[in-house]
Amino acid sequence: MESENAAGVVIEGLSLAYDATDVLKGVDLRIEAGELFTFLGPSGSGKSTLLRCVAGFGPTPRGRILIGDHDVTRLPPWRRNVGMVFQSYALWPHMTVYRNVAFGLEERRTPSAEIPKRVKAALDMVGLWELAERRPSQLSGGQQQRVAVARTIVVEPRVLLLDEPLSNLDANLRVQMRREILDLQRKLKLTTIFVTHDQEEANTISDRIAVLDQGILQQVGSPMDLYDTPVNRFVADFLGSANLLDGRVEAAGEGARFVAAGGIVLPLPGERHTPGDGRTAMFRPQDASIAAAGDAGGATAFAGRVSHREFLGNLIRYTVAVDDKVSLLVDDTHQSGRRAFSVGDSVTVNVDTERVRVLTG
Amino acid sequence: MRGQWGPAAVVAVVGLFLLVFLVLPVVNVIYVAFQDPNTGALTLINFVDFFRTSLFQESSINSLYVAAMAVVVSSCFALPLAYFTSRFNFKGAVLIQTLGIIPLIMPPFVGAVAMLLLLGENGSVNLLLDEWFGFTIPFMEGLNGVILVESIHYFPFILINLSAALNNIDRSMEESAQNLGASGLRLFRRIVFPLAMPGYVAGASLVFLKVFDDIGTPLLLNVNNMLAPQAYLRISSIGIADPMGYVISVILVIFSLLALWTSFLALRNKDYAMLQKGGGGLMKRDLRPWEKAACYGVVVFILLLVLSPHFGLMLLSFGTVWSFSVLPDGYTTAHYVQVVSSSFQFISNTLLYAGLAAAIDVCFGTAIAYVVWRTRLIGRQWLDYIAMGAVAIPGVVLGIGYLRTFYEFNVPLIDKPLASWWVIIVVALAIRRMPYALRACTAALQQISVMLEEAAENLGATKGRTVRRIVVPLMAGGIVAGFVTSFATAAVELSTTIMLVSQESDAPLAFGIYEFMQSAAGRGPGAALGIVAVVIVGITTYVSHRFIQRKETQRTPDVTVVAGA
Numbered sequence: 001m002e003s004e005n006a007a008g009v010v011i012e013g014l015s016l017a018y019d020a021t022d023v024l025k026g027v028d029l030r031i032e033a034g035e036l037f038t039f040l041g042p043s044g045s046g047k048s049t050l051l052r053c054v055a056g057f058g059p060t061p062r063g064r065i066l067i068g069d070h071d072v073t074r075l076p077p078w079r080r081n082v083g084m085v086f087q088s089y090a091l092w093p094h095m096t097v098y099r100n101v102a103f104g105l106e107e108r109r110t111p112s113a114e115i116p117k118r119v120k121a122a123l124d125m126v127g128l129w130e131l132a133e134r135r136p137s138q139l140s141g142g143q144q145q146r147v148a149v150a151r152t153i154v155v156e157p158r159v160l161l162l163d164e165p166l167s168n169l170d171a172n173l174r175v176q177m178r179r180e181i182l183d184l185q186r187k188l189k190l191t192t193i194f195v196t197h198d199q200e201e202a203n204t205i206s207d208r209i210a211v212l213d214q215g216i217l218q219q220v221g222s223p224m225d226l227y228d229t230p231v232n233r234f235v236a237d238f239l240g241s242a243n244l245l246d247g248r249v250e251a252a253g254e255g256a257r258f259v260a261a262g263g264i265v266l267p268l269p270g271e272r273h274t275p276g277d278g279r280t281a282m283f284r285p286q287d288a289s290i291a292a293a294g295d296a297g298g299a300t301a302f303a304g305r306v307s308h309r310e311f312l313g314n315l316i317r318y319t320v321a322v323d324d325k326v327s328l329l330v331d332d333t334h335q336s337g338r339r340a341f342s343v344g345d346s347v348t349v350n351v352d353t354e355r356v357r358v359l360t361g
Numbered sequence: 362m363r364g365q366w367g368p369a370a371v372v373a374v375v376g377l378f379l380l381v382f383l384v385l386p387v388v389n390v391i392y393v394a395f396q397d398p399n400t401g402a403l404t405l406i407n408f409v410d411f412f413r414t415s416l417f418q419e420s421s422i423n424s425l426y427v428a429a430m431a432v433v434v435s436s437c438f439a440l441p442l443a444y445f446t447s448r449f450n451f452k453g454a455v456l457i458q459t460l461g462i463i464p465l466i467m468p469p470f471v472g473a474v475a476m477l478l479l480l481g482e483n484g485s486v487n488l489l490l491d492e493w494f495g496f497t498i499p500f501m502e503g504l505n506g507v508i509l510v511e512s513i514h515y516f517p518f519i520l521i522n523l524s525a526a527l528n529n530i531d532r533s534m535e536e537s538a539q540n541l542g543a544s545g546l547r548l549f550r551r552i553v554f555p556l557a558m559p560g561y562v563a564g565a566s567l568v569f570l571k572v573f574d575d576i577g578t579p580l581l582l583n584v585n586n587m588l589a590p591q592a593y594l595r596i597s598s599i600g601i602a603d604p605m606g607y608v609i610s611v612i613l614v615i616f617s618l619l620a621l622w623t624s625f626l627a628l629r630n631k632d633y634a635m636l637q638k639g640g641g642g643l644m645k646r647d648l649r650p651w652e653k654a655a656c657y658g659v660v661v662f663i664l665l666l667v668l669s670p671h672f673g674l675m676l677l678s679f680g681t682v683w684s685f686s687v688l689p690d691g692y693t694t695a696h697y698v699q700v701v702s703s704s705f706q707f708i709s710n711t712l713l714y715a716g717l718a719a720a721i722d723v724c725f726g727t728a729i730a731y732v733v734w735r736t737r738l739i740g741r742q743w744l745d746y747i748a749m750g751a752v753a754i755p756g757v758v759l760g761i762g763y764l765r766t767f768y769e770f771n772v773p774l775i776d777k778p779l780a781s782w783w784v785i786i787v788v789a790l791a792i793r794r795m796p797y798a799l800r801a802c803t804a805a806l807q808q809i810s811v812m813l814e815e816a817a818e819n820l821g822a823t824k825g826r827t828v829r830r831i832v833v834p835l836m837a838g839g840i841v842a843g844f845v846t847s848f849a850t851a852a853v854e855l856s857t858t859i860m861l862v863s864q865e866s867d868a869p870l871a872f873g874i875y876e877f878m879q880s881a882a883g884r885g886p887g888a889a890l891g892i893v894a895v896v897i898v899g900i901t902t903y904v905s906h907r908f909i910q911r912k913e914t915q916r917t918p919d920v921t922v923v924a925g926a
Binding site (some may be wrong): 084086 | 820830
């Protein structure tokens with residue numbers, strides 16, 4: 001069942017408005033054949049709408065969508081040959097598992113001798129052939145999910161679309177299904193678009209991620225790229241925790257530094273910064289360290305008071321109030337026996353200036 | 362828009378049907394009411410004449426009085442029943458629920474004659490009262506009879522709506538009121554009563570509407586000085602040109618609209634009762650033994666009253682002579698033999714007419730529901746409004762409209778006016794029952810998640826194939842429910858058919874019963890026909906109920922949740 005017909009997807013200047021609200025504003029994307037690509041964003045970001053545009057649901061958008069070399073923008077859903085797995089699986093309750101999976105083949109006028117073989121192959125692939133005669137209502141959530149996947153891949157779509165497929169599963173099952181989907185995708189070499197609002201989910205399975213907010217494409221890149229070098233506050237904040245400081249760049253070249261509120265001044269090493277570069281400095285909580293007040297600190301040590309403490313297992317995340325308005329997040333690794341600070345303690349925060357990034361947005 | 366040609370064609374066909382057979386006749390009736398019968402000019406003179414005629418003044422007052430009193434009497438039956446079932450742990454609940462289908466199974470006029478024999482001046486009860494206590498009660502005297510018969514048949518409308526409203530009140534609403542210090546009467550007055558009120562008003566306005574429009578019951582009880590019977594009598598005795606029939610029609614429509622508007626206003630914000638899901642219904646408490654006895658007493662009394670028309674009808678159908686006696690003199694099956702041998706066409710006509718009408722209704726109902734909820738065609742809402750608007754048109758009015766509009770129109774090939782061809786009866790029934798089927802189909806469609814359809818399209822099924830393989834099979838339960846409701850109520854419909862039957866061989870059951878019941882000798886066979894009608898309707902309802910239940914078990918709760926997500 002390995003798919004030779006996996007195709008890339010090109011989205012050009014895609015815009016869509018419902019009534020008066022713009023849901024998508026000029027999205028440009030290129031998804032490579034065989035890639036596992038994720039649309040990531042909060043609810044209302046337009047990520048599901050974008051996926052539905054690829055599938056052909058909803059009003060016709062402006063712009064173009066190409067699958068392979070075909071412009072499908074104006075094709076109805078049933079002529080696109082993209083397979084979609086719905087958030088709630090959308091299994092037909094009046095048909096057995098077998099009939100659900102056979103449906104797409106029947107609609108494609110697949111020779112009837114071939115249908116049973118292909119249905120069995122698809123159900124075997126998700127390990128559910130024994131349940132072929134059950135009705136969807138007799139299956140657990142995870143099994144329904146697998147049937148939904150089998151029903152979609154059996155028709156050998158050129159692109160596989162997954163619309164928040166894990167959101168209806170409980171936490172453990174979610175991790176398991178995530179791996180199964182990834183294995184399946186690798187095995188079939190299917191071009192896959194995955195929609196989620198969960199950055200952990202996106203990070204763990206994606207080749208590349210497109211971050212969307214308010215209908216605008218924010219950044220495209222590998223999970224690590226996005227985490228390490230976000231282009232703006234939104235991406236920085238949406239992919240993991242970040243310290244985001246308002247301020248400005250002063251001086252240029254070797255002496256460049258970022259001056260933020262609360263008396264925070266961060267030297268900017270390297271020669272890449274000039275005044276007016278950006279208004280936000282970003283660093284991750286693990287790019288700073290915490291020490292008792294008065295311990296030796298360099299130019300980037302700031303005194304503050306612990307205002308919150310969150311125990312996360314392998315590490316402790318402190319919120320340190322530097323002054324009334326500015327707080328910093330600092331991670332400290334946790335090992336049993338190691339000293340932890342308490343809320344109210346006076347501490348010193350050291351920032352690793354090599355890791356500070358200045359963002360424009 | 363892609364894939365809109367099919368739906369557009371459907372809209373055209375259904376829209377044309379509604380326009381010709383619903384809008385046109387009704388507009389025609391209204392137009393004629395405002396037309397000078399001699400000159401044809403628009404005028405209010407007909408209405409002036411109407412309000413100057415003492416018979417019509419009296420009829421108007423009688424109709425309003427009867428409809429209002431029927432609401433009061435129905436409330437007396439319905440309130441205790443609804444209250445008992447929602448507040449107490451009480452086995453009678455199931456019994457009370459089954460009362461809900463009674464008005465479906467038999468129209469009031471069928472039982473009217475039987476009621477006369479049981480409760481009339483010389484009926485069983487009064488004969489016994491006179492013998493034992495030396496007095497009688499005029500249950501069935503004049504307007505009293507109409508009020509009693511209608512109340513007995515229509516009180517379930519209040520019962521059903523009120524019970525639904527009470528059961529929709531979330532327990533947490535009552536609990537939070539108690540938590541904040543309200544209890545007893547204050548709790549009832551401030552929380553329970555306001556939440557249940559919309560259901561009551563909706564039910565009560567339906568009863569008002571039904572009673573106000575009914576013509577069979579008053580005619581059979583020989584109470585002619587009411588509005589709806591007058592409309593029929595004017596047209597059937599004086600003729601189709603008499604403007605009074607049209608004036609009365611306009612007044613009937615106005616009151617129907619008022620009653621529906623009231624119900625709409627009452628239910629408009631009813632969503633608040635359903636905001637919370639979860640432990641539905643108020644807290645129920647166990648009854649002490651004497652309380653239980655009292656409850657059962659009330660329930661049994663009401664049940665006896667409600668079943669008395671059926672009981673009386675049964676006696677009448679098997680009785681030889683029943684006059685001035687508590688029970689019939691003897692028993693026989695002769696009436697049934699007579700009905701089946703000589704009047705079988707009534708039964709076959711009914712099955713044909715009601716079957717065709719119900720088939721039209723579910724086809725159009727499904728089509729309208731789909732167009733309204735699944736396409737973006739312009740004007741689709743109007744299709745829904747117009748089809749639902751049939752609720753507001755009393756049967757007599759539609760009948761008069763058809764006579765007026767289609768008498769001039771000769772059907773090609775059979776060379777007969779459309780108004781006296783049997784097909785027009787089917788059309789009238791289809792129009793009258795369309796709202797029931799439409800509501801059932803709409804409800805069924807709304808339960809199907811759009812995603813189930815999108816999944817099919819995604820796998821290569823076109824819109825048409827998706828409708829055939831996914832939508833219609835999933836709607837099957839609702840479609841059958843719509844078919845049965847339409848069929849069952851069309852099978853016993855009288856107020857339109859009474860105007861449109863042009864020859865006895867075309868007549869359906871209800872008309873046959875009405876004809877038989879006119880003469881004392883025909884009462885036995887008439888009652889036998891009535892029982893046949895009850896059996897037909899009862900069987901279809903039961904069979905479909907089983908069918909729908911089987912459909913439902915295919916989708917156990919967790920999929921219903923998924924489908925609704």
